[in-house]
Amino acid sequence: MEPDDPTFRSGTEPVVHLRGAVALLGRFPALAGVDLDVDRRRIVLLRGANGAGKTTLLRALAGLVPITAGEAIVLGVDLRDDRRAVRHRVGLLAHGTGLYDELTVADNVRFWTQAARADVADADAAMAQLGLDGRLRDVAVGRLSTGQRRRTSLACLLARRPELWLLDEPHAGLDKEGRDIVDALIRDAAAAGATIILSSHELDRSIDLADEIVTLGGGVALDDSPEVGDDHVE
Amino acid sequence: MIMLSDAWLIARKDLKLELRSRVALNQVIPFAILVLVLFAFALDPDRGLLEKATPGLYWVAVLFSGLLAMQRSFSVEAADGVTDALRLSGLAPAGIYLGKTLSVAVQLLVLEVLLGVGVAVLYGTSITGWLLLIATIVVATAAISTAGTLFGVVAAGLRVRETLLPLLLLPVLAPVLIGSTRAFEAALSGTPSEGWPWVGLMSVFAAVYVVAGIFGFGPLMEES
Numbered sequence: 001m002e003p004d005d006p007t008f009r010s011g012t013e014p015v016v017h018l019r020g021a022v023a024l025l026g027r028f029p030a031l032a033g034v035d036l037d038v039d040r041r042r043i044v045l046l047r048g049a050n051g052a053g054k055t056t057l058l059r060a061l062a063g064l065v066p067i068t069a070g071e072a073i074v075l076g077v078d079l080r081d082d083r084r085a086v087r088h089r090v091g092l093l094a095h096g097t098g099l100y101d102e103l104t105v106a107d108n109v110r111f112w113t114q115a116a117r118a119d120v121a122d123a124d125a126a127m128a129q130l131g132l133d134g135r136l137r138d139v140a141v142g143r144l145s146t147g148q149r150r151r152t153s154l155a156c157l158l159a160r161r162p163e164l165w166l167l168d169e170p171h172a173g174l175d176k177e178g179r180d181i182v183d184a185l186i187r188d189a190a191a192a193g194a195t196i197i198l199s200s201h202e203l204d205r206s207i208d209l210a211d212e213i214v215t216l217g218g219g220v221a222l223d224d225s226p227e228v229g230d231d232h233v234e
Numbered sequence: 235m236i237m238l239s240d241a242w243l244i245a246r247k248d249l250k251l252e253l254r255s256r257v258a259l260n261q262v263i264p265f266a267i268l269v270l271v272l273f274a275f276a277l278d279p280d281r282g283l284l285e286k287a288t289p290g291l292y293w294v295a296v297l298f299s300g301l302l303a304m305q306r307s308f309s310v311e312a313a314d315g316v317t318d319a320l321r322l323s324g325l326a327p328a329g330i331y332l333g334k335t336l337s338v339a340v341q342l343l344v345l346e347v348l349l350g351v352g353v354a355v356l357y358g359t360s361i362t363g364w365l366l367l368i369a370t371i372v373v374a375t376a377a378i379s380t381a382g383t384l385f386g387v388v389a390a391g392l393r394v395r396e397t398l399l400p401l402l403l404l405p406v407l408a409p410v411l412i413g414s415t416r417a418f419e420a421a422l423s424g425t426p427s428e429g430w431p432w433v434g435l436m437s438v439f440a441a442v443y444v445v446a447g448i449f450g451f452g453p454l455m456e457e458s
Contacts, residue, residue: 088324096315115323
């Protein structure tokens with residue numbers, strides 16, 4: 001799926017461009033002037049302590065949290081003009097699963113795939129890729145383990161084929177096999193032209209994935225973000 | 235066209251959820267029948283009064299039971315990040331509104347048929363004026379579900395949604411309660427011509443809420 005903006009389509013514009021972006025949660029500035037540029041096909045790791053603003057940044061990039069000051073352009077869409085316009089082009093893996101407990105894995109993945117106007121065949125392919133095409137396929141989501149739910153959420157995201165993947169703690173709740181699958185998915189998606197921004201506390205695994213690392217603290221991007229491969233990365 | 239296909243997708247999903255969870259079957263329908271039985275116990279000493287009050291009692295039972303179905307319709311979307319997933323889905327908000335309205339309407343129609351049987355059996359009501367009765371049920375169901383879905387999304391994001399929805403919705407639905415009761419009275423008393431104006435009034439009510447829902451559901455969902 002190509003972006004609508006012809007300038008963006010040329011591939012020269014960053015997928016994410018933030019300058020002094022501010023987002024309020026109530027009256028609290030969860031993002032207090034973030035600067036960030038992310039180019040196409042990059043994998044960017046957000047790190048920072050709890051409350052640093054990682055989740056809010058991901059939600060703002062998805063168009064779920066309004067940017068109240070500064071510049072915020074995602075996939076060629078100015079979020080301050082119309083943040084809804086970018087939503088169907090991003091995929092957000094959040095803390096919540098976004099799944100209906102009473103429906104089966106297949107029902108959920110197919111529903112969200114159809115909602116994104118993607119092909120149902122993509123839903124079946126995504127379930128197979130996440131190892132959900134066996135006996136789990138017809139099990140109600142409410143009966144799944146945390147890791148299996150996480151895989152189902154990832155299958156929903158994968159089937160939508162978003163241009164920008166926003167992953168909030170994608171390894172959380174997964175066993176080693178699941179984590180390896182997630183890492184492979186992220187690499188494949190970037191190779192296929194998608195851009196990935198993930199937040200994680202599991203730095204040993206995530207740093208290997210990332211092309212860039214951005215450190216958030218107090219709602220801003222800090223200058224001490226290390227280069228990938230830096231020996232001092234914690 | 236996209237709006238209608240989105241509506242169909244949402245309605246199918248909601249009805250499938252109800253079939254799997256059986257909340258309507260196990261809770262809403264027994265509650266509705268219980269309300270009818272309690273009315274019968276309360277008014278039984280005066281059989282004439284029970285017969286006279288049957289149309290009103292029927293629609294009060296429908297409204298109270300329908301509230302449970304409407305609350306359920308939005309509580310499934312409030313769980314575990316589903317609201318955000320819906321916002322990100324690309325589904326047209328108007329399609330979501332129409333789909334949820336259709337799903338609630340189907341559940342209400344099933345409930346109304348069962349309550350109709352209950353009224354005939356428990357209250358000994360002889361059913362006459364079939365055409366007016368059916369028209370009233372269809373139009374009142376549309377009015378209740380269109381308004382209920384719109385107010386459901388207003389209350390959806392609030393912690394007090396379970397208690398707020400009845401407070402918001404019951405006063406709004408008072409004209410529908412009055413109209414449907416009058417239309418039923420006219421049908422059952424063999425004077426259908428007195429009932430059709432009420433059907434017309436409820437049709438206008440439903441049309442107003444459909445338009446309000448199509449245009450207002452998106453911004454309301456954004457705030458929920």
